[in-house]
Amino acid sequence: xxxxxxxxxxxxxxxxxxxxxxxxxxxxxxxxxxxxxxxxxxxxxxxxxxxxxxxxxxxxxxxxxxxxxxxxxxxxxxxxxxxxxxxxxxxxxxxxxxxxxxxxxxxxxxxxxxxxxxxxxxxxxxxxxxxxxxxxxxxxxxxxxxxxxxxxxxxxxxxxxxxxxxxxxxxxxxxxxxxxxxxxxxxxxxxxxxxxxxxxxxx
Numbered sequence: 707x708x709x710x711x712x713x714x715x716x717x718x719x720x721x722x723x724x725x726x727x728x729x730x731x732x733x734x735x736x737x738x739x740x741x742x743x744x745x746x747x748x749x750x751x752x753x754x755x756x757x758x759x760x761x762x763x764x765x766x767x768x769x770x771x772x773x774x775x776x777x778x779x780x781x782x783x784x785x786x787x788x789x790x791x792x793x794x795x796x797x798x799x800x801x802x803x804x805x806x807x808x809x810x811x812x813x814x815x816x817x818x819x820x821x822x823x824x825x826x827x828x829x830x831x832x833x834x835x836x837x838x839x840x841x842x843x844x845x846x847x848x849x850x851x852x853x854x855x856x857x858x859x860x861x862x863x864x865x866x867x868x869x870x871x872x873x874x875x876x877x878x879x880x881x882x883x884x885x886x887x888x889x890x891x892x893x894x895x896x897x898x899x900x901x902x903x904x905x906x907x908x909x
Contacts, residue, residue: 756792764799764893765790771891774900776807777831780818784828786835790895796839797896800876802884802904810904826908832861833878833906839896842889845874863906878905 760766765787768778778801781787790799807815817823818830836859845867848855855867857876866877874886884903891898 759894760791762894763791764797764896764898767891767893767898768799768801771801771898771900773803773805774801776804777801777834780827780831784824784831786828786831790835793895795837795895798836798838798840799896799898800834800836800884800886800901800905801898802834802901803887806884806901806903810907814907829861830904830906830908833859833863834901835860840899841897842874842886842899849874859906861906865905876901876905880906882907 765778765781768774768781768790771778781790790797810818818827836857840857845855846869849867849869853868857865857867859865864879868875868877870885874889875883876886877883882903882905884901884905886899887902888900889897891900
């Protein structure tokens with residue numbers, strides 16, 4: 707587990723470095739600057755807005771949450787990390803815990819780790835991402851008003867949110883349910899809610 711966090715952290719900062727190198731603002735050079743000016747500017751330079759957003763992004767919040775290491779690893783493996791790091795607009799991520807993935811039937815877990823099933827895994831992960839900024843209070847208000855709240859995921863799945871004994875529950879089209887635990891973990895590009903089960907599993 708420790709090795710995983712080292713690898714993911716290295717990858718994260720590699721992405722930051724690459725983004726910084728590709729930032730046109732960082733590639734400008736003025737012939738009128740002296741080495742002294744450049745040195746002084748370097749010493750006083752703050753993080754660019756882009757890098758600040760990345761460091762506080764939903765992806766960064768996921769990486770800083772140990773119980774989401776499995777989900778985070780999968781996001782990286784299907785190349786969705788950039789979306790959650792640099793994506794335009796606000797996103798909501800419903801991230802299953804490591805325990806949630808442990809509870810998946812062994813055969814399905816093996817399939818998800820098979821490179822031949824990369825598209826299936828990508829869709830599964832996208833079905834836990836919503837192109838909208840959904841706070842738990844907004845979900846609660848909508849449920850209290852309408853009885854439930856419909857959610858369309860990036861992967862095309864339809865989820866229903868409802869209340870059960872004070873908890874917000876998400877249910878997929880297969881009838882599988884997941885309870886929202888920790889919620890409203892704020893990133894610069896959206897919100898993160900933690901689930902106790904994996905939704906939209908194809909059996």
